[in-house]
Amino acid sequence: MAPDPADPVRHWPLAGLVLRTPRLVLRPDDDVGLAALADRALDGVHPAEEMPFLEPWTDGAGTPGFARGVMQYAWRCRAEVGPARWSVNFLVREGGRVLGMQTLAATEFGILREVTTGSWLTRAAQGRGLGTEMRQAVIGLAFERLGAHFARTSAFADNVASRRVSDRLGYTPDGVERHVRRGRPALLLRSRLTPEAWRRPEWTLGVAGLGPCRELLGVPPPD
Template identity: 45%
Template sequence: MTTLEDVWPLFQLCLTTPRLVLRPVRDEDIPAYIEAAASGIHDPERTPFAVPWTDAAPEILPGNLARWIWQQRNECAPADWNIIFGVWTHEGNFLGTQCIGAKDFGTLRTVETGSWLRRSVQRRGFGHEMRAAVLLWAFDWLGAECALTGAVDWNGGSLGVSRRLGYVPNGEKRVTTRPGVVERELLLRLSPHDFRRPDWTLTIEGANETAAFLGLQ
């Protein structure tokens, strides 16, 4: 009997670290995703996101997030993809998301990452652990040669994670985080050579099926 995992092999992918489980968000995960986002991610006075999606009214935010998840899944193809990993503790608590995406990956071998955590679990090292997980997967299983990221200059948490992992400066740009608000975004890049690997081993399920789905085998 054909399963959903057979139809959409990305759902077979699972990354496990000492404290976390990362797997692509499924429809049944969307309520937990929305609850975590609505619980608060950042100081309401300013937003770290280039698109101020957390500013949406409470009655609008759930539909916006569901549509975004479905849109990313719908547009996923071997050349261009963005995988939204849900991040759970081993006990099953939903903490946030870790995204990783690429355009023309077969040629450029470059990935980009972005993430968020609910405020109640920030500053516990989870951001470092979950980004290290997707970087290990990208470099060791997909053959990525470069990883890009960025953060507004006051976002010390994100920039600190990047420094710990070995990212180097890659320029900057001006972004509008809210209407009329201009911020300076610091751009960063990481090579496999510079990557400061964690002292733990990543456990991965569904790696071969995912690579085949993305046209890498």
């Protein structure tokens, strides 16, 4: 049977990757979902007096082109995905509605076996444990399916919500960095997680469509 010319998975295997948790569905970004995500970003991500991000992209929320910029950032990440370096931005959905983004990234994964994570949720979706659930999803993918040896993340010292997620999952301190944030010094706390220290969730992660993605992500064949 001839391949379906309308099937994007033939040339872009990430289009078929799906992660499922008890409440959420995570898929690598697509254009329709990105448009919905940009709308959600306009609804607000954090209080105006706070800045949880190293790159203060939300400061432009009231400017023309902000929503388009959210999409352009994701397009750049998508265009640069390859075995040497990748950043996969998963759109997080609950009941079909896009609520935020969960990123899983790596450099020379086949050699270093290390990933980093980052994420955000709309303010309306915060406070229900979804941040923990979506990070558990990509950590489960990294450790149990990709064979990662380490996972790293970072958060500013005053980003209590992100640091609590890291604590719940078993991360340990991995150093401190000083950055300028809105013209003032701020401490960025790095954290590190290993498969042995990871506090696994009680639920089982559902994963579909991973096989064709392995080569694109530079993932070694399963042992």
